Amino acid sequence: MNEIKILIVEDEESIRKLIHKILAKEGMMVYQAQNGKEALDMINKYTFDLIILDILMDDMSGYDIAQHIRSEDLMLPIIFLSGKREEEDIVKGFDIGADSYITKPFSPSILCAQVKSQIKRRRGASPENLDPSIIKHGPFKFNLKTYKFYKNDIEIKLSSKETKIIKFFMQHPNHVFSKEELYQNVWHNISSDDNSIMVYIKYLRNKIEDVPNEPKYIKTVWGIGYEFSV
Incomplete structure (x- = not known):
């Protein structure tokens, strides 16, 4: 776990110090922010490998920070660590883009295990995927630098629009998106065109x-949209 950089965003100093102590023992470089602005x-x-994010803070919520991260397309694993235990709060966290949600009070060993798991999943087990520009899920691999897409290490030639769709899917695996959400995120247009989405989904299926x-x-996902399941 050497050279791994973690950012803790938490307004309670005692919790920040506890998490710092846990992760520093694992050889990680741990940074601390006490509010949203600092974060x-x-x-x-x-450049961080993972963010541990509290939700309730004075200047802005952890939800706002997570939304900002996702809007900038920063593929940082996010772990929410919060006292908000209601089901709707947890669901909201995952909807925004959290990779994990841990409620307080928490087990230090479980938090540490989650951090290791998320980083391993993000980077992949092979030395090749220590490169943060490589996203790998199942048999697929997407290079964020070259915008090339592979299945079982064989490049699949894609059109510009197909590349943008598969990039979005690779960045959000196992997440259901409506046709409107896909259109807005790929075409960057508020109004959606269901026919265009259906056509390009068909093209991609024929290739992958x-x-x-x-x-x-x-x-x-009938009645909702599509899911990239890996």
């Missing part, structure tokens, strides 16, 4: 699915 300043200044008529990876 955003650090995110703009440094083993059996396009029985999709295993780009699944239709």
Whole structure:
């Protein structure tokens, strides 16, 4: 776990120090922010491997910070650590883009295990995926520098729009998106065109699915939209 940089965003100093102590023992470099402004300043200044994020803070909520991170397309694993235990709060956290949600009071050993798991999942087990520009899920790999997409290490040629869709899917695996959400995030247009979405989903299935008529990876969630399942 050497050279791994973690940012703790938490307004309670005692909790920050506890988490710092836990993760520093694992050889991680741990940075601390006591509010949202400090957190955003650090995110703009440094490259982190993971963020541990409180929700209730004075200047802005952890939800706001997470939304900012996702809007900037920073593929940082986010772990919410919060006293908000209601189901709707947890669901909201995952909807915004959290990779994990741990409620207070928390087990230090479980938090540490979650941090290790999220970083391993993000980077992948092979030395190749220590490169943060590589996203890997299942048999697929996307290079954020070259915008090339691979299945089982074989490059799949994609059009510009197909590349943008698969990039979005690779950045948000196992998450259901409506056609409107896909259109807004890929086409960057408020009004949606269902036909365009359907056509490009069909194109992608023909290229990446083993059996396009029985999709295993780009699944239709009836009445809602699509899920990139890996």
